[in-house]
Amino acid sequence: MPTIAGSEKSEEVSLLSEDTISTPKKLKSRQRIAVSNLRTPDKEVKQDSHENLAVDSLSDCLGSESRDEDQMRAVKEALHVSKAPSTIVCREDEHRRVFEFVKGCLDQQKAGSLYICGCPGTGKSLSIEKVVKQVGDWSKQACLPPVDTLSVNCTSLTKTADIFSKILEIVEPVKEDNCYSSPLHRLQSLFSQKQDSSSRMMYIFLSFCCVSVTSDDLTSVIIFKFFSRLIIADEMDFLITKDRGVLHDLFMLTIFPFSTCILIGVANAIDLADRFLPKLKSLNCKPMVITFPAYSKDQILRILQERLMVLPYVAFQSNALELCARKVAAASGDMRKALSVCRSAIEILEIDIRGSPGPESQGPTPDNPVVRMDHMAAALSKTFKSPVVDTIQTLPQHQQIIICSAAKAFRGSKKDATIGELNKLYLEICKSRVISPAGITEFTNMCTVLNDQGILKFGQARGNKLKRVSLRVDESDITFALQGNHLLTLGVHFLSSHCGRERLTKAGTNIIQRLNLYQLYANLIKLLWLVN
Ligand SMILES: Nc1ncnc2c1ncn2[C@@H]1O[C@H](COP(=O)(O)OP(=O)(O)OP(=O)(O)O)[C@@H](O)[C@H]1O
Ligand SMILES: [Mg+2]
Structure with a gap:
């Protein structure tokens, strides 16, 4: 109270x-x-x-x-x-593009890969979650078989290659063949074989007869294994190995002739695409890339x-x-x-x-x-709280006033001013606060100190008063530092x-x-x- x-x-x-x-x-x-x-x-x-x-x-x-x-x-x-x-605002375009990508793959019954990148907290995981839900609703409406979805946060994997066993678990829930050397090889082998089209026909027939069919029902009779699988590999940066083999193998799963994997890799690294994808391009499995920009004010x-x-x-x-x-x-x-x-x-x-x-x-x-x-x-x-804020907070009062003057001077599009202009603002502030101002020489010396500390930046000029000065720290850092x-x-x-x-x-x-x-x-x- x-x-x-x-x-x-x-x-x-x-x-x-x-x-x-x-x-x-x-x-x-x-x-x-x-x-x-x-x-x-x-x-x-x-x-x-x-x-x-x-x-x-x-x-x-x-x-x-x-x-x-x-x-x-x-x-x-x-x-x-x-x-x-309940609704995701400000991500409408990205959301629509991701959904269109998945929908396109499902419509054409083809595999595909998408790479989503963007800085932390830009709504990537949140948007994907919504897309998965939307895809589920859409496929139901379109009387398509439900899309098996695997969402893996790659940070939770004990070792990078575990991503393949996770995928295999949904592609082949009931193990049929134990004579493969690794989950990756099994997946490669499965996606090299022709699909059993009877599974889709069976689904459509059962749906037509108004029989409620779940993926569990179908997998239990092992007719479901070639339906589309949506694989979301979030925090995919964690799959980067020295030889980048896991990442390459993962994307290559989508280009096997009978693959139905729709792979969405999500990562922070904006340049991951440039660093790893040339190789994927040469392998003909370069994913589509969607970038989530940082949120504006x-x-x-x-x-x-x-x-x-x-x-x-x-x-x-x-x-x-x-x-x-x-x-x-x-x-x-x-x-x-x-x-x-x-x-x-x-x-x-x-x-x-x-x-x-x-x-x-x-x-x-x-x-x-x-x-x-x-x-x-x-x-x-x-x-x-940052070193800049700490520095500003420990400055003497007059230097703080100079910084305030600079923040005021450079608000908006103005990038620099002469020392004389800055001094004018400084004098105004001192006057308004009934503080006796420093003389111009002392003022210039203080500006030099601030320049040495990396807070102000001097440009080249002959006379001291004509010297141009700009601010090297964020205005908001000044605001935070000087309240208290x-x-x-x-x-x-x-x-x-x-x-x-x-x-x-x-x-x-x-x-x-x-x-x-x-x-x-x-x-x-x-x-x-x-x-x-
Ligand atoms: N457009 C939005 N509308 C409402 N909340 C949002 C929005 N974008 C992000 N958020 C909130 O921010 C949080 C972080 O978003 P999200 O997990 O999607 O980020 P990210 O891009 O996946 O980040 P990271 O790369 O760190 O995984 C979400 O849990 C959500 O609460
Ligand atoms: Mg995320």
């Missing part, structure tokens, strides 16, 4: 949100949306995300204590990687919004979700990471609610348990000039609460300034 109670605190917090996050007009519509969320969650949540409003949570309307825990649990569940989303945001839409209340401020999407897209485009950051932000909010400020706690407990920008920034910082305790001083200076210390002193009797409030102000102002 909220750590800070009382009208003065509420006044401070609402003042803060009105001044810095949204206008009073927006606040009015916020409340309307929060209430209507209860009735028409999907539509309204969508509306909120489009309008980018800070929205109150369900707890305003319910007023129960245990609801917080239940809500938090539900949000974490909705964001858990193991929770399969908009895609991550949309996926998060879709996943949260199942909840009848709003758990995140939309700008907090956007911050997460932007940072994750810039770092890797890994959806798994985005989900984990959001869950971590929920945990930080939980700490706030419980009123036990841990290291992550960034400010006073909100009345509405909604993940705010500061929660999200703390969660991101936890996830993306050490910014307190900057925040206090800023607040002193705008609100007056006396007013803040009156705000509460507990010194910790006051510090938290300062910190919240400082973080929010900093974030809004850098983000907007």
Whole structure:
């Protein structure tokens, strides 16, 4: 529950949100949306995300204590990687191409191979799972025999060649012939023989007679062995051996004259195709390749919004979700990471609610348990803590201000500026925070130090003031590095000039609460300034 109670605190917090996050007009519509969320969650949540409003949570309307825990649990569940989303958004094209490939093979009763690659967390396994289900539904509708599917995560194999025994298990569930030297040889031998077409005819006949036929029924009379098999080899990178023999043999299974193997290999290595496939090409078994690109900021945001839409209340401020999407897209485009950051932000909010400020706690407990920008920034910082962030955090205050000026200067398409231009921005920030600025010589020296540390980069120029400077670190790293305790001083200076210390002193009797409030102000102002 909220750590800070009382009208003065509420006044401070609402003042803060009105001044810095949204206008009073927006606040009015916020409340309307929060209430209507209860009735028409999907539509309204969508509306909120489009309008980018800070929205109150369900707890305003319910007023129960245990609801917080239940809500938090539900949000974490909705964001858990193991929770399969009902629809996969932002992968429509890839999904369609994979499905068309399998469908094409089944239609023509031919074997084939597909190689899917993409960075971690780009929805490869998830999409394949959906395709398998879709293929099952489609073959049923088309009165085709069910497609036997083998999904192997290659990391689970004790040795790489075990992939062949797994395939043999579905191709020949009842062993007929024990006189083969290895599962691979047996598969090669099976796929070299003519198919028993009676099996397909038998299936169609039984289906026609409305007899429910399962693959188990048919395999028990050993007439099923030549039906199509869909083989999914996920994490296929693990099959790479020194001589790459297993990988080659696997793909070559699809070119035997009577093979009905539809092989889909999934791996992270984008260049696997280039490294191993020339040989496969020469063997005439080069697979079709589909690449899953990293998710963009908009895609991550949309996926998060879709996943949260199942909840009848709003758990995140939309700008907090956007911050997460932007940072994750810039770092890797890994959806798994985005989900984990959001869950971590929920945990930080939980700490706030419980009123036990841990290291992550960034400010006073909100009345509405909604993940705010500061929660999200703390969660991101936890996830993306890097040497760059550490370096920025340990810099002297003036150098940090220079970095802030640079981040501001190079936002958008601008790639570099002169030292003079950067100095102008630096002076503006110092002025706004009532900090006496360093002179131009000292300023240039500090820029040189930052250049030596790899944070700024100098271009060539004759005069110092004309020297061009660019930023070598990610703007989001700066945002994360500069939120937190050490910014307190900057925040206090800023607040002193705008609100007056006396007013803040009156705000509460507990010194910790006051510090938290300062910190919240400082973080929010900093974030809004850098983000907007
Ligand atoms: N389009 C999406 N919609 C909803 N959730 C998604 C989407 N893409 C990814 N996810 C979530 O991210 C998680 C990771 O996705 P997935 O396992 O498909 O990644 P991957 O590309 O197979 O990664 P890896 O290469 O590490 O195996 C999924 O479990 C799912 O929860
Ligand atoms: Mg995967």
